[in-house]
Amino acid sequence: MTGMNRLITTIRPYAWGSLTAIPDLLGTEPTGEPQAELWMGAHPGAPSRIDRGNGPEPLDVVIAADPAGELGESSVKRFGPTLPFLLKVLAAGAPLSVQVHPDLAQAKAGFADEEARGIPLDAPERNYKDANHKPEMIVALSEFDGLCGFRDPAQAAELIEALGVDTLTPYVDILRAHPEDRALREVLAAVLGAEPHAIAATVHAATEAARRLSADPTTPFASDYAAYAKAAHSFPGDRGIIAAMLLNHVRLQPGEALYLGAGVPHAYLDGLGVEIMANSDNVLRCGLTPKHIDVPELLRIVRFEAGDPGVLRPEAGPDGEELYAAPIDEFRLSRYSLAPGSDPSVLEAGTPQILLCTSGIAHLETIGAGNGTLTLGPGESAYVPATERTSITGNGTVFRATVTA
Structure with a gap:
């Protein structure tokens, strides 16, 4: 059986979330409650689930059972036996807090200090929930x-x-x-x-x-x-x-x-x-x-440095990929604009991937052993382990999240 699987995802109902944006993307009826973030990944707070024939399992559990097979030996060596990125659809209907994130050294030191002082992880005064940094990127789907x-x-x-x-x-x-x-x-x-x-x-x-x-x-x-x-x-x-x-x-x-x-x-x-x-x-x-x-x-x-915010636009590359370049290795984000009749775009093996369709239809196919196929509509996503080479065709837009090779 192919390791490529549709992700069963969780929507986080934070108070600042939009009432309609995620339902509009998914083609579902609004619930009347805020729907803020659609999570895709293996974060223990709300891991996505996949079903490889034995019922849905959390993605973090699947990865923990075979880190090298799921993530690739290179990723495990560089980032440890966990998926090093989290992908989201974010729908802000009200402002999020003004905030800042530490660098890696600050996060390690801050986490160790709060652990040593015995501050519970869920304490409201806790600053550091883990020992990792949190660089991030947002790509607009609307204004x-x-x-x-x-x-x-x-x-x-x-x-x-x-x-x-x-x-x-x-x-x-x-x-x-x-x-x-x-x-x-x-x-x-x-x-x-x-x-x-x-x-x-x-x-x-x-x-x-x-x-x-x-x-x-x-x-x-x-x-x-x-x-x-x-x-x-x-x-x-x-x-x-x-x-x-x-x-x-x-x-x-x-x-x-x-x-x-x-x-x-x-x-x-x-x-x-x-x-x-x-x-x-x-x-x-x-x-x-x-x-x-x-x-x-x-x-x-905080870094008290003024400067231009640096709006990014995707850089066209081979095979239809448009890359949002960022100075970080834990994640790599790109976009494919698919058109009917175009040659398939081939996504090489070697790194873990999450593919998210944001408009139209995307057809995914495993190349080689397994011969799996999957069709995604708006708001739907798939996990592709490092062992699999995949092609995408269709008529729509697909975002590809992975790590820097």
Whole structure:
């Protein structure tokens, strides 16, 4: 029997999820509850399941039974006996928290420290759930709003000053008076350390001003102000609104992507996308959330560097593959745009793969032993072990998640 299998997936019902985006993708009726993330992978929090003839089994259990056969010896040697990436369909109907992820050394040290101090893994004040880093990438399937990395301090000062809120003046002065690293650090620290009632009043005034300024599309930063005002609707008075004003607001068009490395503050605000990340759950938050915020640890992890968010577009390669290049080995994400009558695209063996159809129909066929076939529709996915060479044809769009060979 072929090792290629359709994935039986789990939808995570987080409060920020869209009511309709994932049902629309799958062609199902909305449940009336938020549907935030469709997980594809072997993360123990919600592993996908596959059925090879003996009933559905969790993918992490299948991999643990034969890591080298499922993942390939090279992947096991480099990343250990687990699938090193997690693929998701993410549907944001409300903002996710403004957050940052540690690098690998920070994650290992932070996890070891919290383990030594006996902090339970499920404790609300726990920062490090594992010893891995969590670089990630999001590819827009719809128009997609997000925040990514710090603005230039001078631009942030201009945007904040234009709100006309007197209690924001000290932040404007700091942004203009100091070098980039110091200016951004001091303002973020001041926002996160402000007295709760005072910062809530400031956020309310800033939100009202942003809403007013966004009504005129000719106003500088009008679309940015609109995004902040919309976020404030979900988190009224949250100091994360001011923190968000320090970040680049990005509006991705379908097919465009963002790569988010360690230490880069970011948030997803609205839209549907394909997300891939290293297999980790380490998150430090700094706003737009009711969850724990560890300010000292956050300030230690954040990289206070301004810059362009770096919108990515796929690079055309051989055999119809379009690669979203990223400086990471734990995952490799690409896209195939399939057309009727075109030659099959061949996916070579050697690494574990997850194939996700996001539109139309995709036909998968194992080349060689096993001779398995599978047809995927929108929102459906398949797992292909490292031992199998596969071809894809059809009329639609397929994303391929694997590791860097």
